[in-house]
Amino acid sequence: MADLINVIAVGILLGGIYALVSVGLNLIFGVIRIVNFAQGEFVMLGMYGTYAGYTYLHLDPYLTLIVVLPCLFVVGAVVQRLILAPLRTEPAMQIFATFGLLMLLENVVLAATGGAAYSVTSRVAQISVDLAGVQVGLVRLIALAAATLVTVALGVFLRYSMLGRAIRAVAQDRSAARLMGVNVDRIYMLTFGIGTMLAGFAGCLLAPIYSLSPQIGTSFILPAFAVVVLGGLGSVPGAYVGGFIVGLTEAFAGYYLDPALKHAVLFGVFIAVLIIRPSGLFGQIGAEEVGLRES
Amino acid sequence: MTNPVPALLSVENVTAGYGDATVLFDAAFEVHTGEIVAIVGANGAGKTTLLSTIVGLVAARAGRIMFRGRDITKRPAHLLPSDGLALVPEGGRLFPFMTVEENLTLGAYSPASRQGLVARRDEMMQMFPILHERRQQPAGTLSGGERQMCAIARALMCRPTLLMLDEPSVGLSPLMVERVFEIIEGLARREGLTIVMVEQNVTEALEVADRGYILDHGHIVRGGDAAMLRRDRDIQETYMGL
Amino acid sequence: MSLENGDHKVTQPILASLTRPQPATARLVPVKTFLGEMPLALLVLAMLLGLVTLFSGDSFTLNTLATALLFAGLSSAWNIIGGFGGQFSLAHSVFFAVGAYTTANLYLRAGVSPWLGLIPAAALAALVACVLSWPVFRLRGPFFAIATMAFTEVALALGNYMEWATGGTRGMSIPFRPGLANMIFRDRFSYALLMLGFAALCLMVVIAIKRSRLGYYLQAVRDNEQAARAAGIDVLRVKLKGMAISAALTGIGGGLFLMQVRVADPSALLSLFDFGVKFALIALIGGLGTIYGPLLGALLVIPLESWLRAELGGLMPGANLIALSVCLILASLFMKQGIVGASGRLAILAGRRWRR
Numbered sequence: 001m002a003d004l005i006n007v008i009a010v011g012i013l014l015g016g017i018y019a020l021v022s023v024g025l026n027l028i029f030g031v032i033r034i035v036n037f038a039q040g041e042f043v044m045l046g047m048y049g050t051y052a053g054y055t056y057l058h059l060d061p062y063l064t065l066i067v068v069l070p071c072l073f074v075v076g077a078v079v080q081r082l083i084l085a086p087l088r089t090e091p092a093m094q095i096f097a098t099f100g101l102l103m104l105l106e107n108v109v110l111a112a113t114g115g116a117a118y119s120v121t122s123r124v125a126q127i128s129v130d131l132a133g134v135q136v137g138l139v140r141l142i143a144l145a146a147a148t149l150v151t152v153a154l155g156v157f158l159r160y161s162m163l164g165r166a167i168r169a170v171a172q173d174r175s176a177a178r179l180m181g182v183n184v185d186r187i188y189m190l191t192f193g194i195g196t197m198l199a200g201f202a203g204c205l206l207a208p209i210y211s212l213s214p215q216i217g218t219s220f221i222l223p224a225f226a227v228v229v230l231g232g233l234g235s236v237p238g239a240y241v242g243g244f245i246v247g248l249t250e251a252f253a254g255y256y257l258d259p260a261l262k263h264a265v266l267f268g269v270f271i272a273v274l275i276i277r278p279s280g281l282f283g284q285i286g287a288e289e290v291g292l293r294e295s
Numbered sequence: 296m297t298n299p300v301p302a303l304l305s306v307e308n309v310t311a312g313y314g315d316a317t318v319l320f321d322a323a324f325e326v327h328t329g330e331i332v333a334i335v336g337a338n339g340a341g342k343t344t345l346l347s348t349i350v351g352l353v354a355a356r357a358g359r360i361m362f363r364g365r366d367i368t369k370r371p372a373h374l375l376p377s378d379g380l381a382l383v384p385e386g387g388r389l390f391p392f393m394t395v396e397e398n399l400t401l402g403a404y405s406p407a408s409r410q411g412l413v414a415r416r417d418e419m420m421q422m423f424p425i426l427h428e429r430r431q432q433p434a435g436t437l438s439g440g441e442r443q444m445c446a447i448a449r450a451l452m453c454r455p456t457l458l459m460l461d462e463p464s465v466g467l468s469p470l471m472v473e474r475v476f477e478i479i480e481g482l483a484r485r486e487g488l489t490i491v492m493v494e495q496n497v498t499e500a501l502e503v504a505d506r507g508y509i510l511d512h513g514h515i516v517r518g519g520d521a522a523m524l525r526r527d528r529d530i531q532e533t534y535m536g537l
Numbered sequence: 538m539s540l541e542n543g544d545h546k547v548t549q550p551i552l553a554s555l556t557r558p559q560p561a562t563a564r565l566v567p568v569k570t571f572l573g574e575m576p577l578a579l580l581v582l583a584m585l586l587g588l589v590t591l592f593s594g595d596s597f598t599l600n601t602l603a604t605a606l607l608f609a610g611l612s613s614a615w616n617i618i619g620g621f622g623g624q625f626s627l628a629h630s631v632f633f634a635v636g637a638y639t640t641a642n643l644y645l646r647a648g649v650s651p652w653l654g655l656i657p658a659a660a661l662a663a664l665v666a667c668v669l670s671w672p673v674f675r676l677r678g679p680f681f682a683i684a685t686m687a688f689t690e691v692a693l694a695l696g697n698y699m700e701w702a703t704g705g706t707r708g709m710s711i712p713f714r715p716g717l718a719n720m721i722f723r724d725r726f727s728y729a730l731l732m733l734g735f736a737a738l739c740l741m742v743v744i745a746i747k748r749s750r751l752g753y754y755l756q757a758v759r760d761n762e763q764a765a766r767a768a769g770i771d772v773l774r775v776k777l778k779g780m781a782i783s784a785a786l787t788g789i790g791g792g793l794f795l796m797q798v799r800v801a802d803p804s805a806l807l808s809l810f811d812f813g814v815k816f817a818l819i820a821l822i823g824g825l826g827t828i829y830g831p832l833l834g835a836l837l838v839i840p841l842e843s844w845l846r847a848e849l850g851g852l853m854p855g856a857n858l859i860a861l862s863v864c865l866i867l868a869s870l871f872m873k874q875g876i877v878g879a880s881g882r883l884a885i886l887a888g889r890r891w892r893r
Contacts, residue, residue: 035679091678093869095625100865107855169390176388181376181405225683264694267687275672
């Protein structure tokens with residue numbers, strides 16, 4: 001029984017991390033309909049940005065957010081404007097471009113750091129909390145809390161602010177949004193920037209948990225896709241729940257089957273969902289079609 | 296008949312199309328303040344293209360469009376609601392997963408319209424009581440007629456000077472068609488709105504309009520007083536099945 | 538029809554030409570049959586042979602050439618489904634690995650000559666490809682790409698797990714026993730010739746497909762799947778056929794590769810950067826959906842990469858990949874048609890102008 005609780009705890013905490021990493025991807029996916037293969041790399045950049053702040057400015061990792069977030073917003077907006085906006089009508093080329101971006105970011109960081117592994121510790125890193133007999137690292141709990149906070153904040157923003165409504169409008173009908181006075185190009189830039197900023201946010205919170213390597217981006221991207229597809233395209237609460245589904249699946253597969261196979265199980269499930277219900281568990285049926293066909 | 300007051304909207308020899316295909320050829324017409332102008336034609340005549348080009352969703356390849364004395368030919372579409380030009384697209388194109396109320400709110404997105412948004416929205420709900428009833432419903436669940444009314448209300452949220460409607464009667468029951476044209480007429484006569492509509496339903500459109508134009512395969516072939524067009528033998532035969 | 542300029546896809550030329558005489562440009566570039574294409578194809582292959590012979594003394598260059606020719610073939614194979622068919626597959630490393638391990642295991646365990654082993658390698662790769670892609674072909678563009686990427690990830694996990702077939706993470710090695718029957722050679726020249734043969738095979742298959750109904754149908758599906766379906770094309774079958782042929786060739790390439798390097802582990806063979814994406818990148822730069830594009834692309838990209846690795850590899854780990862990724866981004870922005878595609882267009886325009 002204690003084992004089961006442990007597995008569930010691991011799963012939930014992992015789920016929190018996955019939810020955190022995926023929230024930006026979901027936004028970009030849901031609004032701009034671009035599969036941002038480089039999303040994991042922006043998480044990685046957030047982690048390394050945190051490391052830089054920690055090492056050179058001696059800031060506690062959680063404080064480096066102040067610098068990392070705006071930087072990643074700007075990077076995202078620039079990437080969207082220069083690389084993705086021109087490719088709006090070329091979905092095949094978007095895949096090439098974002099994959100190229102993935103490779104570029106990973107290898108630039110690799111070149112810059114010479115492949116050394118870094119780690120970042122926060123003052124809170126060593127603290128463990130006892131929950132129902134299970135030892136849980138505080139940093140993971142913070143990540144879980146952050147995931148929840150961000151999901152709620154994003155949901156509120158999208159639902160109640162004028163800008164948030166404009167973003168949703170663009171996701172549902174770009175032309176009609178234009179007719180309302182929405183500058184669609186600017187919304188795309190903004191949305192992508194927010195998406196990469198959220199990835200950076202995840203990176204900051206994950207820096208005290210994982211050891212940094214340039215390849216860590218690619219280890220997040222597929223689970224992130226799984227989360228977004230499972231939870232539902234464009235559904236903010238869906239992506240949150242999706243995170244936990246993925247986390248729990250991975251935890252259970254890792255424990256009851258071979259740990260080496262846990263990824264295989266996860267992706268098996270992911271592919272099954274892609275086939276059976278591409279709009280995800282919470283997405284509106286047909287939502288994945290909206291915007292993908294222009295007619 | 297020359298009108299000393301400059302036209303509110305003047306489309307001058309506009310050519311437009313999609314990709315390799317040209318759909319509109321040298322289209323030209325005028326709209327004066329306070330009137331209802333109907334541009335009628337069969338399916339594929341280029342009606343939607345005409346309105347899309349005016350509103351900036353499609354780029355004109357030649358010609359000029361003047362609105363309130365200003366050249367809007369190259370003006371991006373999202374700036375026009377602030378200028379006072381609104382379009383009700385074909386089928387309404389409401390945001391399907393947003394409520395009726397949210398759709399209306401978005402109608403006032405442009406900075407010029409934000410003031411008094413709530414008051415304006417209440418006004419619309421009064422003008423169209425069915426919208427008040429369905430205010431929290433997702434717009435995708437509305438019936439055809441309700442959708443059209445919501446779309447019109449949404450377009451009115453930005454307090455336009457000129458309202459354009461793309462086939463407002465398409466897909467509606469005869470009762471709804473009548474209702475919609477009543478609304479359009481009311482908007483012009485009571486609210487002082489200038490209206491341009493393109494329609495397949497030639498009979499009804501010319502009955503409501505002050506002036507009309509005939510669009511045929513991308514060319515504007517006739518224009519004039521609506522009553523006169525209604526009585527015209529050729530038009531009756533071609534378009535009204537008489 | 539959308540309201541927006543530039544978003545509208547004008548009616549697909551391929552589909553139209555199935556039912557009507559070809560438009561004016563065809564008179565300038567006549568449609569060739571398979572045999573009609575042979576003179577040019579054989580000329581290209583002869584030039585490549587000449588190139589290989591030219592450098593027959595230089596081991597290093599021969600090595601690069603061999604790799605370039607291998608990738609020319611692999612990329613041509615990818616191009617069948619990725620370029621002609623418009624299905625962006627990131628799973629080709631899986632077929633590559635399947636072919637490699639099949640050939641190697643048959644040779645090591647059953648003593649089957651790799652030459653013969655290539656046949657089951659191709660068959661198994663094609664089978665795996667069909668089984669994997671059949672359920673996901675209904676997915677649109679980026680979703681299909683993600684699914685194929687996920688397949689590669691699963692394959693990696695399975696590959697590491699199935700130690701009996703792959704040697705697990707320690708990898709597998711093939712002992713050096715030179716001999717024609719073993720497909721193991723002492724000299725680089727033989728390998729270069731082997732890869733040239735592979736490239737030639739792929740080229741012939743590509744030409745055969747392009748000039749056949751399958752090629753026509755693949756392009757129709759790429760241009761507008763719904764219209765193709767409405768025109769009566771069995772879309773799923775067309776995609777599966779294209780994928781099967783593409784995977785079979787890729788599997789053969791995998792077998793050849795493993796016999797050449799003789800040492801590999803799953804993460805090397807299944808590496809997206811080193812194989813999966815490279816097939817696509819080369820095809821893009823050379824010209825998606827063209828016959829000679831991947832050939833040209835490979836001859837440009839592989840030597841460039843090799844040079845970069847040699848020059849900068851010490852200074853900057855990953856420099857070659859940085860260069861490749863920049864190429865990828867720039868190519869996607871500016872070179873959608875690739876070199877061959879762009880020069881083809883220029884030739885038509887020049888021809889038109891000259892005729893006046």
